Amino acid sequence: MIKFGTGGFRAIIGDEFTKNNITKIANGLVKIIQEDDLKKDVIIGYDRRFLSKEAALWVSKVLTDAKIKVKFINKSTPTPMIMYGVATENIDLGVAITASHNPALYNGIKLFKTGGVDADVKFTDRVEKLANKAIETKFDADDFHSIVSSEYFKYYDISDDYVDAIASQIQTNQIANSNIRVGLDPIYGVSEKSLRKLFKMASCEVLVINEIHDTLFGGKIPTPTLANLEQLKEFVCKNSLDIGIATDGDADRIGVIDDKGNMLHPNEILMLIYYYLLEYRKETGPIVRNISTTHILDKIAHDFEQEVYEVPVGFKNISQKMVEVDALIGGESSGGLTIRGHINGKDGIYAAMVLVEMIAVTGKSISTLYREVVDRYGSTKIIEKEYRFSFEQKRLFLEKTKQNMISLQGFETIILHDGIKLIDKNNWILVRLSGTEPLLRIVAEIPEKGDIDEKLIVLLDQLDLREGEGNEINS
Template structure:
């Protein structure tokens, strides 16, 4: 159990939270221990109260002999029993003898209203403190009927009456009105005195305290909540089901101001700069990684750290270096900006425990993040990244150990080192540079304002390839677009090749951190990564003579499976995330692994995707085959047949994240349109398999708030038909 954060309303130290959990009857008490999300109704409610109050200032009022609730909520809270179920005022009075010394203010809330946010609790406390009123209510503006009383106001805005639910006129139904949510903050002595006075008249309702205050001329303050989901009480099983939907939806709501937790996706940790992505979070995450290295006895080997061209990347890399140095962990700090695959290469090349790159890959320019690589250059699996993020999120500023960078450099625990030549040499040891020389290849390269121009430019120069670079300047805004090398963002590259009238043999592109590739053929046609993987798999097998299967993620073309079957080799499907691709390659001894989003690697190279290496390999393929990309594609289609892929994405709203999986579970699919469903795979998202290697996939992105839709079909028309069906399904 955690104590309250330090930045809370000033009155918190003299306030006690009284949580009413006795219930009106056995049925209502049973609902309190019913499952809600990952715990129970009462536990969710208390979790929100605990986020504001320390345990010693929380009193839970239970029914007589209710030990189950105590066992669930924790022994560190204060418990009292309501001897008789007389009403809410009587329940508050039962807490009198347990009030801590110095308690001046009482907040009253309910265990059966679990969706009240900690922010709203802070808000009502702050409003009570600042206005000086004796009583503050939590209110909400709603439309339609709610099981709450109404608040009526006069022309001057002051509260004139608070009605019980059964006192509300029927004309209110369907109309917009202000309700009394039922959470109160009051001067403790005055509240208890009012409860006692009303009890003498056999009135035990808290709302009567409010009415009495109004009648005596007291001005009542309100704090209004605007998320009406918070109003949801749980008094019936139907309301419990509604609450479950709200809890699920909240899991996916971006928390912009109050929740800056570090969360790893499929490609590292990424967040919007100034919100989740801050230098403070960079330090917390690095401290967690340093702790893991020390615990495992691998700290002496040290780490290698680099950054790309994004805003704050250099400052973040230096902040990371200070944390590792402060923990006595040696650091190799790569100067300037570097590609992600260079850091992937650097970890095993230098024998480091971890490689760390500050980047947000292909995300829009307002994002940044961090990728972590293990000693062998592979991405950590989920259990490892879960440990990193969970520990980092528990750390405070006081837990971070740093050493000033200038001191660390002078002491030699941080060493600046350039590895560009070593990385280029390692690629050229695998790529047949000599075969490309003399081929007279002429290419255009679009690094998309990213980090590939130095390394890729050096390799192409060594190959004697004539290369023209566009968008090569250092621009943290990436020209105002996300630096992803896909069809929609390579218009300049496509236009340049088309306008060259046969001058160029190829267009190459890499994303912001250079681990993805995009290709445009000599005619100015964008070549999908699905097709590129087919070409490279054929080339590695038939020209280079490298045998072995192929690994693809579940969003990548099934034509690879057809080509593998033609070769008599194995194809392996894995979850999205390149760590799963490299794990699959190791499992079957594959020669190639890739994903439709632009990432690939080959056996014998790094255990991560590399757009720079991929560009060099494509140049080698053209030189050694003597064929154009368009010619190679037609040749491969003769072997595999043709499948047509399409993809789209829509913003992944919280409602959608709840509704889409539920609809898929509730309505088992037998057809997509007129096409029969062969099987459905829920390994990663929902993949719907049709006849003849046709398929459709719905999957929520692990790196962006997007629902991705992928299809592959026998014809462009059928592919469009399948994609339209998916669009209709998710927006219905």
């Protein structure tokens, strides 16, 4: 069964991620292109995962056989670069073969529509329905010559244009005069080449670890969590670097180690960048955050007389709302963010350059800037747990426990549009199903010196979960 979630189609290689299913999805796309009279040009790119390039060529085969032109990026490519290409080339459809930050045994497909935006649920539901009805296109899996020799297939490279577009929005001259030293950990993913070019343009010294092509990601899950960034933390301290930057597998999420070797939670990165844009760049505009992201952003926004918009999880929801309200920045607690004027989707490479610019423009270290934010707006603790279920078990579980959550005492507001979120003056708890993995996630935010543990224990008991059973998420 082909199933699209909040981050596209993702599945275990050899289980649901197969040539059969990939060609069925491609046939679904052909049907939509023909029925909707979309432009018959599609940009296709891929990451460094096992079978990514092959799957990209399988999609190309189905499209070119239908006389649809394919612009094929013939090297592992950051997902944001593909989105940039769709937007700047004024194309109606882009395809990225990636499972983003999922474990190495996964692969998947992300789809982008006109303007380089993530395909919305209506579109992916339609692809899913058509794909599950489609018949496999049969051809030799390794017959790549017939694919690349098609008159409808051509190689395409937009890497320099993408890098130049980012550089044009960053104060590279000011960075160049600041002697900034950067540590980079792409976690065996695809950000390294683009960031090396950008750091060179800004005359930064960059030291890189974990840059080789390894489809197993060094035995790690390719996401910049605390557990995965211990090596970068030591690297920053050992080499007295100004900042350590990490990106996930397809480079749309970012992780940060400050100059003192402390990891900034994605919430803290968002706080820091939004504050910098308002206080130092003197920009204005609302912020869009998802339902599981820190409410300290609300304090920052209100301090500068800006609005805050909360949306369900899924960056497509953030992108759509940003366009609607002309937001300055949008972001999520999992490390994705974008800023007005760049692409309509998250970009870890662009975010990295904004952070480096921040050091140069303010003349302050990341640790000093973060302390400035905390002194002004306070700090909180984020508690994150996850419980593994099958997809069907998760849905049944959540439906059965809605009433238990609603009956939990001491909360002023209940939000049900993406999972269940309980809010009071100083705390909130969210229980929701992951849209990309078979997980139930619980997230809570409390004051740094506050205590929500008792309420959380009661909640876990009502959900028939036990404290300690869930996996702590060290973000």
